[in-house]
Amino acid sequence: MTNGWIDIKNTDMMLIMGGNPAENHPCGFKWAIEAKIQRNAKTIVVDPRLTRTAATADLYLQIRAGADIAFLGGVINYALDNNRIARDYLVNYTNAGFIIKEGFKLPDDGLYSGFDPETKMYDKSSWNYEEGGDLSGKAVLPTPSGQNARATHVQGSDTGQGHQGASPAGAKAGASPVPLLPSKVAFDLSLQHPRCVFQLLKKQYERYTPEMVERITGIPQDQFLKAADLYTSIRKDGDMKKVSTIIYAVGWTQHSFGTQIIRTAAMLQMLMGNVGRAGGGVNALRGHSNIQGATDMAGVFDTLPGYLKMPNPNDVDLATYLKRITPISSKPDPWNSFNYWSNTPKFTVSLLKALYGPAATKDNDWAFHYLPKIDRNYSWVNIWNDMYEGKIKGLFAFGMNGVMIGPDSTKNIEALKKADWLVVCEIYPDETSEFWRAPGISADDQKKINTTVYRLPGAGFAEKDGSFTNSARWLQWKQIALPPPGEARLDQDILAMIYLKVRELYQKEGGKFADPVLNATFAYTNPYAPSLAEVAKEVSGKALADITDPKTNQTIKSGQQVPGFAWLKDDGTTACGNWIYSGSWTEAGAMIQRRGTEDPSGLGIYPNWAWSWPANRRVLYNRASCDLNGKPWDSSRRQVWWDEGKQLWVGNDIPDFKPDSAPKDHMGPFIMNPEGIGRLFVPLGGMADGPFPEHYEPIESPIANPLHPNQSNNPVVKKYKTEFDKYGTADQGFNVICTTYRLTEHYHYWTKNNPMNVQLVPEPFVEVPAELADRMGVHGGERVKVTSARSHYIAKAMVTRRIRPMKIDGKEMFQIGLPIHWGFRGIAEDEGKTAKTLANQLTPTVIDPNAFTPEFKGFLVKIEKA
């Protein structure tokens, strides 16, 4: 979340889409209710189903799963047409006025400039700013030569694009020259230049007319216009007082264009001046208590802790790596850019010191060569694909049920059959550790499976201490409620035992590359049971020598915790396990254990409750909550402001800004971008599939894309090639749109083991529109069989009027939905009461090209009586 849970109470308008917070985040949803009651805030819910969130909405629209960009693009078009935009914000805080190079082409035919149909990748060199100066008011210009841009070509992949550089999948292209952003960007603050971002944006989305929105989304024009009018009404005539928020979850990420849906939302929020403001922002609701923490701590393959990029094989030394990942500022000459990622070397060296301690020295490049270099895409789906293809021989599965998660669970089960070994650490016997018992595997077949399965009894959440990082980026410490039962052990103890044993084996027997294992720091008081408090302190960081701030003369003694990431150094005198968590555990104590309930501003900031990254800041980009002169847009919601007397940014929240940069210096509020501004247009390698979002159809879609039928899908998305990777079409009879989701009553695949949850919702079901059920002759409670190109799913029908027939591109169509919770282990399953099919046996193996999330939403099925 750019903002936070409690901050939702400050909003005037909510667009909830791609998420179902009332059902999946019921405790957080109280703040949406609070906004309704305290501020008369309105709610618009756009979802394929009338959910429990939609039941509380002022306006609910039923959308076809996978049509979100068309809807949001239509709202952008509406906002532009009706002047419901934040002009000053747009001109000064976004790249609306930046000029784009000649040669850039919008995707009228479905393709941006630079597409290579052979590799299915883009040459993004035309997705760049033009170098130059102030072109304001100088409408159409002679074509610039472009030689400056060419002159900035350098060796090495993604150089200078910052941490958002292209995925490691593109690492092979690293040998060819990749362009840089120009240091001085040509700009037109009148927003009239035909190649300025604003004009290109207008051109891009003027195609998203209400008629087009209706054809793609299935939302009738009058309803769409009602929603667009209501959502943008807070910016009527450009008045800046009110704020609206966008709330989403995995209903947006789980598409083959998921990242671009979120981009569209971010663009709409920037157009309307809603980012950085209390009650505004773009707010991702994380689906687990600590998913944010897992992501922050590099629980994904292509990052190191704190979103530092993972090195790839082209990074032959630390200097090469740092040059690639450290951005250089790129902005209109008269403006300023903080470009905070320019501190990347400090964060990186401090991380290496935390990881390898004394073994990381200046002479050995701070042990940079110890870090693994990723040679290909190791995202979730690829791990399973690689295992299926025999490239991965074993798997540690901690805290996740890979068979159930899918996509295409059948393929995942086949992959596990081919593995040599599998280690599962869980609190219940789950489908992954018992994959060999999956329905359809006979006793004879079981004998042919040679995978050795080790099952380790882990500890549940209430049996561990440590911190959770919530969606609002708050690190909150929890205590142990009760010890793990029986032989169950804490996860950190299990991991430590494995590590120490592996280290012992390397010590005794040596090995191919023993140094990283032998030299990793592991200085816990009890190495066999590391205290999570000690780990948390290590993550927050400490000084390894006396360090002094020349400005204040404050000194941190060697061995003391650092107060925050501003103290981190690239000379080996600091160690920090994750720079964005730096300051979470200081000499003053564990900030993450604080329980102060004071909220002096009344904005729900609670500065002394726990600790939020970065630097205990509650709303990101909060400089943008003020006008150009540093005065809050809304005097009743004062977050930060410029204090002329002190010549400092001060406020109720921690300013997300260079504290002494006066408004007249015109430093951009989006300090993590090298431009200092918010990106309506994402230049160069930021996105794999286009600098603006474009609507593409899901990989399995019932229609050809009405915008460009010849380029229906996302052009850079690749299909997988094993015999399990089948993709269905409407012609083959797969003409019902299907989506998957969770229920309030269950938590993923655990609670089917808990009698209370089972009592609330005892068995799986398929939500079927009443009109479709009538046609099928199916009554509620009768069993239906849902079949995709991959497998089938059997459950009882829940016949409902909450999902209605839709007209998609003029054709009548139906959507159905199924919850994901049930498998072949659990109370009802063990009693033989359910069909034991898995929802994710239906879903296709296809991933978003930016975040690599599978397309669990909006695939095609057929449905019949079982």
Next chain:
Amino acid sequence: MSDRKTLQIQRMSAHPGPIPGTGVQRDVQVCKLVDTTTCIGCKACEVACVEWNDMPFGATTFDNTYQTMPETRWNFWNLIKFNEHPREDGTVQWLMRKDQCMHCADPGCLAACPADGAIVQYTNGIVDFNQENCIGCEYCVSGCPFNIPKLNPGTKKVYKCTLCSDRVGEGLEPACIKACPTGCLKFGTKDDMKFIAEERAKQLRDNFGMEKAGVYDPESIGGTHVIYVLHDATDPERYGGLPKNPTIPWSYTVWKWLFKPVLGAFALFGGLGVLLHYVTVGPRRPQPEPPNKEGTNGNGD
């Protein structure tokens, strides 16, 4: 606990003579407010109720609805009723209403109960069952206009929501209130809850286009100690059988109406009251269908 209070009985089923302790103290009237417009049907209240009251889990079966079971059970006192209400424009309104004992000011169960002290009404408004005095006749079941009390066939005792009288007596809020994540459940004095409910209904009418929003606190039974804010107070039936004008069956009210006022004065003739009850009510027999009997409409759609 500093604010510990003893629950004071106001009325008692089939009790001859004065209520023990009468006049010792007066409690405030308590009330639970359920705002159906902010209820998200999460069922946290269902779970909290089962857990606080330590009730055994029962089996449920899929019944074409999100609703946990068709109606409350002897071991499941708090049930969210899910109803799909078709609007004129073809869209659907999905309604969720927390169903439980309404703790009527004029409780039909108490009026109907022939067992001395099996049902009591405290001065704070809570209507509570004392199972040790219950004879399992189920008159309370047919006396209730909301279909709430349920017989445990194993013990032959009848159970229902106690409004957590054990918690309230200790100065705590009922378990369902504590568990509610959205704040759609509130607990306090009847006056305060009524005020908050009316304010909320006005807000819904003035700012959210719900012209018929209002408060459910039916006068026909003297009001209730559980009140609802409804999107459309003119049609409570759509919320899964919430009767517009709940009434206690005539046969139960008449003896009370005739004799109750004099019972206190004629304590010596208490035995006669019991006798009269049997004469007027007689052995249990099927009652005429109450106007809005629910229990058949529990399937959500």
